Amino acid sequence: MSLEQEIKQTRPFKSNYEKALVNIMFTNNWIHFKQNKYLKPFDISIQQYNVLRILNGQKDQPITINEIIDRMLDKMSNASRLVDKLYAKGYVSREQKVGNRRACDVTITPKGISFLEDVTKSIKGIEKDMNSLSEVEFDELNRLLDKIRK
């Protein structure tokens, strides 16, 4: 369905620029809603899921809170409290970094890895809801989004 129909907008957008702005936000909410739906049974928030994925990408290589923030999509979030939550669930370990008592080393635990595998398996469902673009189109979409941020 076209964006205009989805948000019941009667008059057309002033420009493609303006529509694109709204379109990105609307599509993001659309994705967010789906992700939430798939994550809900696992009792984990999207932000926590993303942090866990970052840690998983590091394999057994520890990473500091600051490095997590660097890699996060939403830089504003409170990484240390997100790590708290994951720690409470036993999905990550956290210990003082040797040689720098300010920083701390965060690593995903085996429990975290296996949990993430389960979630990832389930969340593949989104892919089925989003298979309308060809590989070439996805590529073009990525090019445009990269370019929009200059």
Place this chain on the structure above:
Amino acid sequence: MSLEQEIKQTRPFKSNYEKALVNIMFTNNWIHFKQNKYLKPFDISIQQYNVLRILNGQKDQPITINEIIDRMLDKMSNASRLVDKLYAKGYVSREQKVGNRRACDVTITPKGISFLEDVTKSIKGIEKDMNSLSEVEFDELNRLLDKIRK
């Protein structure tokens, strides 16, 4: 800058699909951050701003809470409390609908209209930060985003 660099991702994405998912979310956060920056001086949240724009689009035609939800980007939000906030600031009026005492008519006030004009003038600044795509490219981006949601 490429997405991979922005989020310091060392290994490449598994697919263009997966990158697109992350790219939409990242770009949305990027826009969100900018919008917040421009809205901050006006002491209004993005959601409130969007509701005000919906009401403005109606001109003097009143609209119910349910119709606002229909037109919102984020359907999950609490439209009635957003309207509360705008009402408290004097930007909207709200009265019981004639013929249906459940529903209520919400309209933007002259104060709301003039406030929105000020905000819109300021928020044009984002446009300057986002002028890297041509009209044709914005059009193509819109086509792809519309299509991704089937």
Place this chain on the structure above:
DNA sequence: TTGTAATATATGTAAATACATATTTCGGAT
């Protein structure tokens, strides 16, 4: 060494979000 700024993280908090649930009113069916 001592003071000062920078770094890394943690904490406090007001507001917003995501839901669940309640309240009021309306539209039929019986």
Place this chain on the structure above:
DNA sequence: ATCCGAAATATGTATTTACATATATTACAA
């Protein structure tokens, strides 16, 4: 008329977000 389910909005509340600020540690200059 009255009962019942649906509709429209309001309210409750746990969690998350967006910041500001605090704490602790380090680096470095004088």
